[in-house]
Each structure stands twice: as structure tokens, then as C-alpha cells.
Amino acid sequence: MKKLRKAVFPVGGLGTRFLPATKAMPKEMLTVVDKPLIQYAVDEAREAGIEQMIFVTGRGKSAIEDHFDISYELETTMTDRGKSLDAISGTRFRPGEVIYVRQQEPIGLGHAIWCARHIVGDEPFAIFLPDELMAGSPGCMKQMVDAYEKVGGNIVCGYEVPESETHKYGVITPGRIDGRLVEVKALVEKPPQGTAPSNLMIPGRYILQPEVMRILEGQARGAGNEIQLTDAMSQMIGSQPFHAYAFDGRRFDCGDKAGFITANIALALDRPDIGPEVRRWMDANQ
Ligand code: UTP
Numbered sequence: 001m002k003k004l005r006k007a008v009f010p011v012g013g014l015g016t017r018f019l020p021a022t023k024a025m026p027k028e029m030l031t032v033v034d035k036p037l038i039q040y041a042v043d044e045a046r047e048a049g050i051e052q053m054i055f056v057t058g059r060g061k062s063a064i065e066d067h068f069d070i071s072y073e074l075e076t077t078m079t080d081r082g083k084s085l086d087a088i089s090g091t092r093f094r095p096g097e098v099i100y101v102r103q104q105e106p107i108g109l110g111h112a113i114w115c116a117r118h119i120v121g122d123e124p125f126a127i128f129l130p131d132e133l134m135a136g137s138p139g140c141m142k143q144m145v146d147a148y149e150k151v152g153g154n155i156v157c158g159y160e161v162p163e164s165e166t167h168k169y170g171v172i173t174p175g176r177i178d179g180r181l182v183e184v185k186a187l188v189e190k191p192p193q194g195t196a197p198s199n200l201m202i203p204g205r206y207i208l209q210p211e212v213m214r215i216l217e218g219q220a221r222g223a224g225n226e227i228q229l230t231d232a233m234s235q236m237i238g239s240q241p242f243h244a245y246a247f248d249g250r251r252f253d254c255g256d257k258a259g260f261i262t263a264n265i266a267l268a269l270d271r272p273d274i275g276p277e278v279r280r281w282m283d284a285n286q
Contacts, residue, residue, distance in 0.1 A: 037254055
């Protein structure tokens with residue numbers, strides 16, 4: 001089994017659900033407490049042992065590149081003033097740790113992933129959708145990598161939602177269950193209410209084998225006239241091992257306004273420096 005070394009971060013989407021905030025600023029740079037979403041994803045990838053980050057970007061996304069660049073002016077000024085650089089220590093990539101690829105038109109997540117095919121090459125790779133914030137210890141991808149090292153193949157994250165919500169998501173049809181590892185028999189996109197084969201939806205974390213790129217290559221547009229990753233993954237079920245790993249932690253859909261606000265409150269409450277003050281305000285304003 002090949003070690004998982006690479007991760008693709010598709011950040012080429014338009015973020016229309018978050019307008020006007022995302023008119024000139026990438027959705028992935030929205031901050032939860034004091035960190036942009038994209039950095040939560042990169043921190044999670046590093047914890048999972050990922051060595052090479054591949055960002056699939058688009059027009060108007062240069063703030064992401066700047067965020068992970070060295071800012072000599074900022075660092076020099078802070079050092080001269082005796083301020084600690086701890087707050088920005090995770091923002092620097094080592095030389096060669098990151099590669100940027102451009103998705104020239106945002107025609108779907110599947111297309112964004114396919115844009116990274118030459119860099120992924122013949123290796124398994126992880127995918128992070130940075131607008132999904134996965135809070136857990138160990139992190140979501142670390143939990144998935146531990147499972148991957150046991151069973152190999154393809155692993156999607158699975159997250160339990162109430163039955164009343166399954167119609168909003170991609171959901172798995174489960175086979176054999178072994179603890180948190182669930183064999184995937186099929187993927188069902190947005191099942192009508194009351195028909196979902198399980199309550200395990202698929203949030204934005206995947207470990208896939210490189211064959212998915214060959215499927216994406218010839219794939220026609222699907223729902224929303226976009227090239228869909230789910231359609232390509234579905235074609236791999238049966239020919240390669242395919243599991244879901246039921247994540248032990250919390251998921252926040254930060255591409256959605258309510259999910260984003262919830263993430264800010266939940267993570268602020270977790271923080272020893274600001275949590276008590278936020279809680280006091282909440283208690284006083286119930
Ligand atoms: P979303 O479905 O959230 O789409 O994409 P979006 O365009 O970002 O946001 P809305 O729905 O208009 O508000 C899920 C992930 O796939 C990436 C997005 O950047 C996000 O991380 N994506 C989507 C691309 O990189 N390219 C695409 O063509 C579409």
C-alpha cells in the first residue's frame with residue numbers, strides 16, 4: 001500500500017452562498033475566531049502526515065497564496081517591536097510543500113480535482129474541502145489515515161446527521177460495519193426524505209486512489225451542469241475497496257452562514273482566552 005503523502009484543496013469555487021462577503025475575498029479566507037478556514041484544513045493535513053499540499057485555485061483567490069507566504073515586512077516589524085511570531089508560525093510553507101494549480105472555470109468539484117491530476121500522479125491522495133471545518137482530536141484526516149493504513153483503498157469521511165436532514169447531502173449505502181469503519185455499497189446524492197439508506201452523510205474529506213482521475217477525465221457533467229466528484233467515486237465502488245470512516249468529532253459547514261456562525265461560537269467557547277467572556281455575554285443575552 002502506498003503511503004498517503006499528497007492532498008488536494010479545491011478552492012476555486014465562487015462562494016455565492018456567502019455574498020457579499022466573498023465578492024472580493026475567497027470564502028476559504030473567512031475566519032473562525034482568529035484563523036482562516038483554509039488554515040484549519042492545512043493544520044489538519046499536517047497533523048495527518050501530508051507532505052505536499054496542492055491548491056486548486058481560481059481568479060480572485062490570491063489572498064490564499066499571500067496568507068501562506070513569508071511576510072518579511074510584518075515579521076521584521078513584529079520582531080523589532082519584541083512581539084512573538086507564534087501566531088503566524090503555521091502560515092509558512094516549507095519550500096516545495098505547496099503547489100498551486102489554476103482551475104480556469106469553476107465547473108464543479110470533480111473538475112477541480114482533475115485539474116491536479118499531473119501533480120497527484122500515480123499516488124493515493126487526500127481531498128480537503130476547506131469550507132467544512134472538522135473539529136476533533138485527533139483531527140479528522142488523522143483518524144482517516146489510521147483507518148487507511150489498515151484497509152487501504154478509498155475512504156470517505158462519514159458523519160452522522162439526524163434522519164430529517166439526510167435529504168440535503170450525499171449519503172452512503174452501508175455494507176459490513178466494523179467499529180467506525182463502514183463498507184460503502186453505493187453513494188446516494190440527496191435522497192428524497194424518508195428514503196435515505198443510512199444517516200451517514202459525506203462531509204468534505206476523502207482519501208482516493210489515483211484511478212479516480214482517469215474516470216474524471218472522460219466524465220460528462222452531472223447535477224447542476226457540473227462535473228461531480230460523487231459520480232466518479234460511485235464508479236470505483238466494486239472494483240476497489242471503498243469504506244466510510246465515521247468521524248469522531250464535530251463538523252461545521254462554514255460555506256453556509258448558519259454553520260459558519262455556529263462554528264465561531266463553538267470554537268470561541270472552547271478557547272480558554274476568550275471562552276469565558278463569550279459565555280458571559282451569551283448567558284446575559286439569552
Ligand atoms: P461548493 O459546493 O461549496 O461551491 O464547493 P462554492 O462555489 O464554493 O460555493 P457556493 O455554493 O457558490 O456558495 C465545495 C468545494 O469545492 C470547491 C469549492 O471551492 C469548495 O471548496 N470548488 C467547487 C472548486 O474548487 N471548483 C468548482 O468548480 C466548484
